[in-house]
Amino acid sequence: MSDTSARLSLPFILPSQSQKHVTHNEALQILDAVTQLVLESSLADPPASPAEGAAYAIATGATGAWAGQDGKIAAWQDSAWTFLAPQAGWLACLRSTGKVMLYGTNGWQDLPLPSIVSVSQLGVGATPDSTNRFSISSPASLFNNAGGDHQLKINKAAAGNTASLLFQSGWSGRAEMGLAGSDSFAIKVSPDGGTWLTALSVTGAGQITQPNKPAARAQLSASTLAITNGLATGFDNLALTQGGVALSGSIAGGGQALAVPVEGLYAVSLSIAGTSASSYAASLVSDAGTELLKLAPGTVSAFDSNRMVLAKLSAGTLLSVKHSGTATLGASGRTVALDVFLL
Template sequence: MQEQTARLGLPYILPSQAQKHVSHNEGLDALDMMVQLVLEDVGDAPPPAPADGACYGVATAPTAGWGGMAGRVAQWRDGGWHFLQPKAGWLAWCVLQQRLHVHDGIGWQPFTQIGNLPALGINAAPDETNRLSLSAPASLFSHQGSDHRLKINKAGPGDTASLIFQSAWNGLAEMGLAGNDSFAIKVADGSGGWRTALGIEPSGHVATPHRPAARAWLSSPTMAPATGSLTGFTDTEFSTGGFMLGAPVPGDSGNRLVAPASALYLMCLSVVPTSQNPFQVQVAVNGTTPVLGTGLQSGAPIGRKICACGIVSIARDEWIALQHQGSATLEFGFNSTELSIVALT
């Protein structure tokens, strides 16, 4: 008959055994050490004043009263040390380190993982798509000695690796590699689609396809605008970022050019006179506020283009037209009297 249990090595009470209480108490002491195991610390040196019943994990190079007992559980009891050999897989809570430890069959190791998890929720429920789910006021990813990189990997060029920002579970902004290998920052356009605000090609070229910009002119015969009158625009070579022609300007000479966003704009005004009479052409915001102009010109050479450029602050939905002074005849149209404008911010 075996004298110990097969798994935990607890002593059996044998038939006709004298002083059976000794074996019984040895078994109770062993159970007291191993059940709901709590280690005060894991180390090589015995503590100077252990409490009665306190258990410790013996590390790999034990000294003094723990010599030769690497990997054991050491319990101070009845004025001396008693040892127990754990088996692989035993778990113990270490009070000093505030960390769970697992015995690997040789020694005590800090518990670091529980295998390959199919899903993990931290204060939130994961699902088949969101296999890692976290609900918290903030998340922290920090270095362990020097650098720290967050890596998002996709399978191929046509796939997506991105960060998406939502409100009420609706996507409002996205940044990353969305369907190609060009980095992009996109925003929701309010109709269920997306617009690329900034794109960076693998070559390093940076594009802002929705930056407000336009080149506009009035398709009209050569004319001499009256002093104080306004002329607008009827055509654009291009218009991006929401630039559009609005209502007619007062006097019905073309339409207003409406700013799609509040920004600093670079403007370039060109004017081509066809007579040498005095003139002055200004860019006027809302038809009343001059922001850029040619200055007073008198006797300018006929057909020579006069240009003025500058940076102007314009608010969203404000409109732009040309304001005239003098009596000169001007040539309007593409590459003649026209306005180019692009947002800088």
């Protein structure tokens, strides 16, 4: 029979041994050092004033009283160092970090997570809460494939619920994409986190709508209108409008200018109908004086003219109609109509 135990090398009290208490106390000292093991830190140089019972993981290149003891545990007991060889599978709390460490072939390592784990909350560089049960604070996040495809799945309970990605600025929402309150895919934006506008919506059948894309039909609704040379007119009715297109200001010959809300490439169509004209022409112009298109019926007894062009317009551009020659407008209930929509 060996004189020491198999795992911790605790000395046994022999049958004929004198001063049995010495052997017993030595075994207790070993147990006191390794039971509920706490390591102050990992060092290569012995601390100058260790506390009684303090234990350290001896790093590579140990010096002084620890020389030649690399990889062992140094425990300060009764004003002297006791050295213990850790065994694979030992656990210790590293006081300097608060982590539980596992001893193995590569020395002391962080305790690995199980292959399958279920937790109520998890934070990575961040603090989770009851709503954000998984929180991460990082310059970037990577979701990589495992040899092929990769899908990020966001599921909701019912059609009226939300499954979406929300983009914030200063913790205030600015854009959202996903299934927000319906089963149609939508992209929404907000200027302030409170008011939300749908930029694009796609139904389950694949139909796409853009309910806030600038578009309008503006009309000058007089039944007849006598045109004199140099007269300028606007519009007094928006038969259709969306996306912020509006009437603005007043035009001397009647109506208001049509205001474009955002810069972009627009399809612009002007239609004018009349019962007579003499050397008559009409130009769609911007408030900067740029002629966008021109209709020139000339001298006729009746006319119904229209033309469409593409035009690059700036935000806030005002559109009106400038007339030359003379004419009487009004036919089939129409005088002047302007269609604009952002491409």
